[in-house]
Amino acid sequence: MTTTTAPAKTQTAEERTHRNRKIRSRLFMAFLFVAAIVWIIPMVWMFSLSLTPNDILQLDTTNLLPQSPTLENFGDVISVGLTPRWFLNSVVVTGVTTLFTLILSAMAGYAFARIDFKGKKFAYPLVLAGLMVPKEAMFVPLFLMFAEVGQHNTYHALALPRIAAPLGVFIMTQFFTAIPNEVEEAARVDGATRWKTFTNIMLPMAAPALTALAIFTFVLTWNDFLWPLVSATQREMFTITTGLASLQGNFAQATELGALMARGVVASLPLLILFIIFQRQLIRGISIGSGGKG
Amino acid sequence: MTAVADRTSTHGTDSRLRAFLASDSVSAWSFLLPFLVIYLLFLLYPVIQAVIMGFYDWDFLDISDRTFIGLENYGRMFWGTNMTWDVTQLWQWRLVGLLGIPLVLRAHRRRAVSRTAMITLVLGVVAVFGIAMGVHPGVDGRWYDSQFWGSFGNTVLFTVMSTPAIVALGLGLAVALNRPGRLVGFLRTLFFAPYVLSVAVLTLIWAFLLNPTTGLIGSAFETVGLEPINWLNNPTWAMPAIVVTTLWWTVGFNLVLFLAGLQDIDKSQYEAADIDGANGWEKFQFITVPGLRRTTLLVVTLQIIASFQIFGQVFIMTRGGPNGATRVAIQHIYESGFRDFELGYSSAMSLFLFVVMVGISVLQFKFFPEES
Known part of the structure; x- marks a missing residue:
């Protein structure tokens, strides 16, 4: 008798703790869900205000769903002011920066990872040392350098300092080092030059690392603030980030809140779209880029 | 032949x-x-x-006009007239700083810090908190640059306030969201999303959010019968408001790094702990925290270096106000160069900030005696 009842008893107790644990886990998930929704409210609010007519916003700005939604604020973005031009500037500068970062980082990374050459022991630490130079610290001497040759308010002045960042080289070196030797040796035996093996074999293999680096670079460049603020001082040369900042803090904003928020939406849209499509690559870019692992 | x-x-x-x-x-x-x-x-x-440039008086408006002035820029940054030293000057802050010594000694006893790092840290703490911070202008004296230490101090204050909050929240969220499932993945996305906004969009949202008449926070205060606070115009609340804004913006970044770190912890350790009947808190304390040691130090260092470069949020939202309460180091460098047209002086200040930040990075490397 006892031998048959005892296991049954423990089983119900086990079931009970199992059920308790399940309920607790559900409650915890519900809590996290609410927290995440609250977390995202400020962004939802921006979207809501951008879709609300300005005369309604003069009375009430606290709705999370747009009242009598309209696209007139977005019409305002196109027809009033320089926002389209700033957007274009950002597209050009970010595009050029990302493209050149990829090409130059991949080339340099390949050399550091796959070729034994004279001066490597000196050159690689020199590049790594650059990782310690904080992005925002050296804008004053950089400003002077471009001013001396009269090159401010140009696209290349906005792009070049960002391309000089050594993080991409570090990431690509790490990636190329991890590729087994046999892959490259097979091609070299067939008489392919370094350049051929690089473009035909190594680059295609590096596609995942390059995508991660591209997304990461794109986000950082699009959001650059201090250098564009210092270098591009003519209104036509503002990027969307500095342009949007220049619109804040003046008195007109109280009446044109909707139009201002629509500009905020336009400024974040490319990144939000990229983020939705390439979330995994961006996250990979962050973890390789900061910790040196992927 | x-x-x-x-x-x-x-x-x-x-x-x-x-x-x-x-x-x-x-x-x-x-x-x-x-x-x-x-x-x-x-x-x-x-x-x-x-x-x-730090050795020159260098005019922004005519960049060919410069005069060699030796170390004068640095004297102007660090010094003033009728300088004296007092034990009581800023004693609360210095006392807190000196409490770092027992912490360092304890870390050294636990072999978390190498001997050279320990000695450097202790000497550094004594030099900065014990000695340097006691220096101040005496009677009838004043700093040559009354805003330099204030703005540098605000940067440090921002760093001290934001780093623990952002790291702790990032860690907490990572542990909570480190499980499989579509819903959890979606929640991770929501927490991470603000990171992709630019600083100008961030300030656009938060300046209005914090606005006592138009913002959601003000209306929430009114709903529960409280007087809305004008956060950004209040000398006490302006800096905390900037910290909260930044927390919302960047916690996703740390969440990602901590999640990556959690992947590296051996799952069998948790299974073994389950068999031993350990509860959630014990598992967190004895497996998760030690397993994330490397990640945590990385996150803290990145966070400190990022915080030292704070500029955009403050510059757009408060312009350093009210009454200089949120004026930070980069803003002072920027305005010295581009508003007061003194490129040499602002270069000297950037170099000081640069040295401090590189010093922090070097300390991080010293903290990892077991890694090359």
């Missing part, structure tokens, strides 16, 4: 040239050159340029 003749013929030099061009060193340097040129010119050279 033929070999000698061959070597001297044009065909010979041609093939030797080709062999030289195909050699590893030449191809390596041709792969490196495009990056190296830009890197040396726009990343390393500016550091040297900053050192040079």
Whole structure:
């Protein structure tokens, strides 16, 4: 008798703790869900205000769903002011920066990872040392350098300092080092030059690392603030980030809140779209880029 | 004979040239050159340029107009008239700083910190908190630059306030969201999303959110019967408001790094702990925290370095106000150079900030005696 009842008893107790644990886990998930929704409210609010007519916003700005939604604020973005031009500037500068970062980082990374050459022991630490130079610290001497040759308010002045960042080289070196030797040796035996093996074999293999680096670079460049603020001082040369900042803090904003928020939406849209499509690559870019692992 | 003749013929030099061009060193340097040129010119050279500019009185409006003034810029930053030293000057802050010594000693006893790092840290803490912070202008004296230490101090204050909050919340969220499932993945996305906004969009949202008449926070206060606070215009609340804004913006970044760190912890450790009947908190304390040691130090260092460069949020939302309560180091550097037109002085200040930040990075490396 006892031998048959005892296991049954423990089983119900086990079931009970199992059920308790399940309920607790559900409650915890519900809590996290609410927290995440609250977390995202400020962004939802921006979207809501951008879709609300300005005369309604003069009375009430606290709705999370747009009242009598309209696209007139977005019409305002196109027809009033320089926002389209700033957007274009950002597209050009970010595009050029990302493209050149990829090409130059991949080339340099390949050399550091796959070729034994004279001066490597000196050159690689020199590049790594650059990782310690904080992005925002050296804008004053950089400003002077471009001013001396009269090159401010140009696209290349906005792009070049960002391309000089050594993080991409570090990431690509790490990636190329991890590729087994046999892959490259097979091609070299067939008489392919370094350049051929690089473009035909190594680059295609590096596609995942390059995508991660591209997304990461794109986000950082699009959001650059201090250098564009210092270098591009003519209104036509503002990027969307500095342009949007220049619109804040003046008195007109109280009446044109909707139009201002629509500009905020336009400024974040490319990144939000990229983020939705390439979330995994961006996250990979962050973890390789900061910790040196992927 | 033929070999000698061959070597001297044009065909010979041609093939030797080709062999030289195909050699590893030449191809390596041709792969490196495009990056190296830009890197040396726009990343390393500016550091040297900053050192040079720091010795000059250099006019922004006419950049060919400069006068060598030696160390005067640095004197103007650090010093003032009728300077004295007092034990009681800023004693609360210095006392808190000196409490770092027992912490360092304890970390050294636990072999978390190497001997050289321990000695450097203790000497550094004594020099900064014990001695340097006691210096101040005496009666009838004043700082040469009344805003330098204030704005630098605000940067430090921001760093001290934001780093623990952002790291702790990032860690907490990572542990909570470190499980499989679509819903959890969606929640991770929501927490991470603000990171992709630019600083101008961030300030656009939060300046209005914090606004007592138009913002959601003000209306929430009114709903529960409280008087809305004008956060950004209040000297006490302006800095905390900036910290909360930044927390919302960047916690996703740390969440991602902590999640990556959690992946590296051996799952069997948790299973073993389950068999031993450990509860959630014990598992967190004895497996998760030690397992995340490397990640945590990385996150803290990145966070400190990012916080030292704070500028955009403050510059757009408060312009450093009210009454200088949120004026930060980069803003002071920016305004000295681009509003007061003193490029030499602002270079000297950037160099100081640079040295402090590099010092923090070096300390991080010293904290990892077991890693090269």
